[in-house]
Amino acid sequence: MIETITPAVCGSRRRRRIAIALFTVAAIGSAALVGVALGTLGLVLGGTAALVAAAAIAGLAALRELGLVRVPLPQSRRQVPQWWHARLPLPVWSAGYGAGLGAGFFTFQPVATFWVACAAAVALGRPLAAGAGFALYGVGRALMVALPARRDPEVTAAVERLARLRPALARVNGVVLAGCAVALALALALAPPAGAGGMKLGPTGLNLDPTASKKVFAHTSGSKGDAQVVVRAPGAAPITFPGSSPSLHGALLAYEDGPDVRIVRWQSGDEVARMENAQKPQLRWPWLAFRRPMDGGRKYLRLKNLKTGQSRLVARAGPKKDLGRPALHRGRLAWHTAGPKGSQIFLYNLGTRRRQVVAHTKIALLANPALGGARIAWTEQRRTGSKLFVKRIGTKQRRQVARTKQGNRVFWTTALDNDFAYVTRWFVPEMTARINKIRL
Numbered sequence: 001m002i003e004t005i006t007p008a009v010c011g012s013r014r015r016r017r018i019a020i021a022l023f024t025v026a027a028i029g030s031a032a033l034v035g036v037a038l039g040t041l042g043l044v045l046g047g048t049a050a051l052v053a054a055a056a057i058a059g060l061a062a063l064r065e066l067g068l069v070r071v072p073l074p075q076s077r078r079q080v081p082q083w084w085h086a087r088l089p090l091p092v093w094s095a096g097y098g099a100g101l102g103a104g105f106f107t108f109q110p111v112a113t114f115w116v117a118c119a120a121a122v123a124l125g126r127p128l129a130a131g132a133g134f135a136l137y138g139v140g141r142a143l144m145v146a147l148p149a150r151r152d153p154e155v156t157a158a159v160e161r162l163a164r165l166r167p168a169l170a171r172v173n174g175v176v177l178a179g180c181a182v183a184l185a186l187a188l189a190l191a192p193p194a195g196a197g198g199m200k201l202g203p204t205g206l207n208l209d210p211t212a213s214k215k216v217f218a219h220t221s222g223s224k225g226d227a228q229v230v231v232r233a234p235g236a237a238p239i240t241f242p243g244s245s246p247s248l249h250g251a252l253l254a255y256e257d258g259p260d261v262r263i264v265r266w267q268s269g270d271e272v273a274r275m276e277n278a279q280k281p282q283l284r285w286p287w288l289a290f291r292r293p294m295d296g297g298r299k300y301l302r303l304k305n306l307k308t309g310q311s312r313l314v315a316r317a318g319p320k321k322d323l324g325r326p327a328l329h330r331g332r333l334a335w336h337t338a339g340p341k342g343s344q345i346f347l348y349n350l351g352t353r354r355r356q357v358v359a360h361t362k363i364a365l366l367a368n369p370a371l372g373g374a375r376i377a378w379t380e381q382r383r384t385g386s387k388l389f390v391k392r393i394g395t396k397q398r399r400q401v402a403r404t405k406q407g408n409r410v411f412w413t414t415a416l417d418n419d420f421a422y423v424t425r426w427f428v429p430e431m432t433a434r435i436n437k438i439r440l
Helices: 013-045 049-065 090-103 113-124 127-151 155-164 166-190
Strands: 207-213 216-221 228-232 239-242 244-249 252-257 260-265 271-275 279-284 287-293 299-305 311-317 327-329 332-339 342-349 355-361 365-372 375-382 385-392 398-403 409-417 420-427 432-439
Touching: 013 090, 013 113, 013 127, 049 113, 049 166, 090 127, 113 127, 113 166, 207 420, 207 432, 216 244, 228 244, 228 252, 239 252, 252 279, 260 279, 260 287, 271 287, 279 327, 311 332, 311 342, 327 365, 332 365, 332 375, 342 365, 342 375, 355 365, 355 375, 355 385, 365 420, 375 409, 375 420, 385 409, 385 420, 398 420, 398 432
Parallel strands: 207 244, 207 409, 244 279, 365 409
Antiparallel strands: 207 216, 216 228, 228 239, 244 252, 252 260, 260 271, 279 287, 287 299, 299 311, 327 332, 332 342, 342 355, 365 375, 375 385, 385 398, 409 420, 420 432
16 A cells, blocks of 8 residues: 555655545544444443453454464455556545555454454444544554655565564564453453442432433432432532422423422523423423323323424323333333233334334333433332343343342332433332442
């Protein structure tokens, strides 16, 4: 490649500079896209399995680089097509070379580091962070094209010098990869077990009904008679409102205020809207989902567009059924119903109005779903304890992320936000509750 992007091939030094610039942009861009894709894959898979795999791959790669084991690398041994620069315009072939080399999968890899980085990006499960990390790989590809010609007119001489250093560089690379394997293993060993992370929310008592939005967290504190909503923003003192069952969406907060639902700007307390005779709100402006109690013990689940005033009935439950706290996110609504014949978790599409059953049972109690990203979470209660499940919407397999092993330790209300799940954990004999924060 460094023999291709030269003044002689490009036609002039000016055209070479243009070729290097286009190569650099394409290499960084394609590398960043690979990182985003791998981070997204990790976000979909979740769990600790990806972290275990990354640590194992880093350890194996370290042994390979140190010459202790022989492991072939999965790769294409092809080089970028040399005929491109003869037949295609300079902007096309220079950008094409950059995109091909920046992606990493389409050319020869002399060391195992690239594959360790891929595994680590999946384990990270954060698309933007993984994309930023892989962008540096694209920068490295660009520097290998731009720098040798600045130091030596015979550009292949730089490659030859680097090739002579291959044994020493492999040993250094092996040591670095071994350090990565140890760091990943320590991260795995020191990570708190699922369900173990109780949040410090003030005095011991009742802390429940979690909700989170853009690093701001809110919950209910206290019993029904003296309950208050506590809003906690990073670097700021807690803000309280008399009420319960909060739902955050950006700068807005919906919560139960006596028999009504009140919607305010939580920083200033200014009221935006009020819904009479409503309970258990979920806010994703302009939509508000809420439960409305009716005569005879009946319950209705309704949706209202606070901009247009449009309202619709989504579900109803008779006096012998519970219709629980709903969840609302990105055009989807979830809720549970429970009665003598069992319990179900429902998912409803606001656009198509299609309803589906996500989970159901005739024995256990399924309750209090949460929505976040493309995930849905819910709790399952049995006499032997409670479990918290998370599932990718549109897939069949659910994943258990937390559990209690005693029937008097009960999971209740839930929330999802980015890479975390929140769940209320009741300690029934003490009649106290705390909120656990769980990394997915």
